Amino acid sequence: MNKQSGHLSEFQIAFRHFRRNRLAWTGVMILSLLYGGAVLADFLSPYSFKDENRNYSYAPPTSIHFFDNGRLAWPYVNGMKLSFDEYNKRVYQRDPAKHYPLQFLVKGEEYRFLGLFPCRRHFFGVEAPGRWYLLGADARGRDMFSRLLYGGRVSLTIGLMGAVIAFSLGLIIGGISGYYGGRLDNFLMRLCEMFMMVPGFYLLLALRAAVPDNFNSVQVYFSIVIILSFIGWAGLARIVRGMCLSLREREYVLAAKSLGLSDIRIILRHILPHTLSYSIFAVMLSIPGYILGESALSLIGLGIQDPYASWGNMLSDAMSIVRIKFAPWILSPAFLIFLTVVCFNVIGDALRDCLDPMLKAEGHRDG
């Protein structure tokens, strides 16, 4: 209703401010691309995440050719011939005899489009006997590009879900603690401190160790989400609690109380919304931590298990310097993790800047 009449709430004003920040918008765009890629992974990827071909172990990125015998042609790739050099290292050579044109909506493995209906078309690729590695192949000859898209599904959502759960836990526990005060507050805050005392990574390992090892991949995924959020909520809860201690003294809270509103409603409507401006950017800035946490777990083999892809477990392939030297493309997940982390940080910083006037007005600038 306020849109029609031109009256802007503080959040709307802050959002206008945010839109003017170029860097942050670039971050938003890049993240949208990454998340979009993860959502449409099975359509966009030429191959499935477990489509392996041992003949192409660590095959380099396939070069695309635009000229055929000196004449301009529809882009195509050639086949590859495998040979070994004097150190018994694999060498892939172009095989000009085999010629596979690039195709859009090429037929491939069947999948369910957006989980809804079965579909065989992939956005681009080459016809069957040919194999096309946009970003090279991993040890088992699986397409890195496809696996990056599938891995994004895990790595990008695990961070987000972990952050959302930690955020809700932190808000609720911090809100209750700050609003009621007293002994409950004391208890909850000591609990927080227990979680904050243990260094994050050890807690991560300890909790992971507590998860049964016969879990399937979905169960592992969710247990990692829960583990991650367990680690993150305490910090936010403490800060939110501090804000609530001062917010509950505001006269509009007393007014709501005298109007007979229940405690829950007061907390949800008049207290927690005022901590949002802080918590939103706190959460934005914490998402990279969750993504890195998942990557770390998967990297040391405690997270998502092969053949399922996550950026972290793809990187576990890149733990040997020799492999990185001869197949540098296996580092590409690291680049995506880096990119994502930077984007979230840039957005978080921009949010802080544009929510700053609100934070100042609400008197918890350095909360």
Added chain:
Amino acid sequence: MPVEGGDGGVDVLLELKNIKKFFPIKHGGTDKRQRFVRAVDDVSLDIASGENLSLVGESGCGKTTLGRIALRLIPADGGSIVFNGEDISRIPNRYLKEYRKNMQMVFQDPYSSLDPRFTVRHILREAMTLTMNAYPTEDAQRDRMAELLEAVGLRQPDILSRYPHEFSGGERQRIAIARALVLNPRLLILDEAVSSLDVIIQQQLINLLADLQQRYHLTYFFISHNLRVVKKISRKIAVMYQGKIVEAAPAEEIFRNPLHPYTKELLAAAIDYKAIPHGRGIQMAPKARLVDQGQGHFVLEG
């Protein structure tokens, strides 16, 4: 009890008996004894129906604290609150709603008494939650809002969709009054309702309050630090100093014949703008009691 009508048989709406509130002072260092601010120290007051009582005293003497205790917004450390013949000081919180309909408060700071995230429409609608069955439909709610906004003299057309930061202090205070009136209370506690406003707006609001009293049969418990402001609207005045009532009497009596030295100072400050010599010099014995001087005039002595 102090501040009693001459004819005794008046219908007492709110009775505060021996209210105490001590706030612990946070202290560092090695001193292990807990110290307290005696914000409200054994205060007793009656407010009869339709009879406005003003509580006057300097900043920090405990007026707001007393007002909040009366509404049970903060717990008292001692004493009892009797509203309309019923002791509400020991009722569990969940049953308080019934009483809160009858007592509302307009808060001291118009800049913090309205939630900045809510439009006026939301603020007023929220105030209706307790009486939802009285205004069940959108239309009934809208009519009620329009009536209240008209009553407090806010007439701009788009007022309902505006946010608090789009109003002046005086306008905000009117919104706060409208919100307090939503539930049709019998008693309105006005905590420095006009203190933060300029003299002209103060006068307007005082007149508005007088009108509203006629219209809605309200009783006011008016809290102020300025005697002059409450002169017109109050029938009785209680003077508070360092958590105690030092003098209580009908309004004219206080102005004509102030007895306690602190009242004299307050009066001097309000009327002649004379600098207060120094209030802290006034001594009060712990055993001091209010003594009846006749004609409902009580003074702290001892």
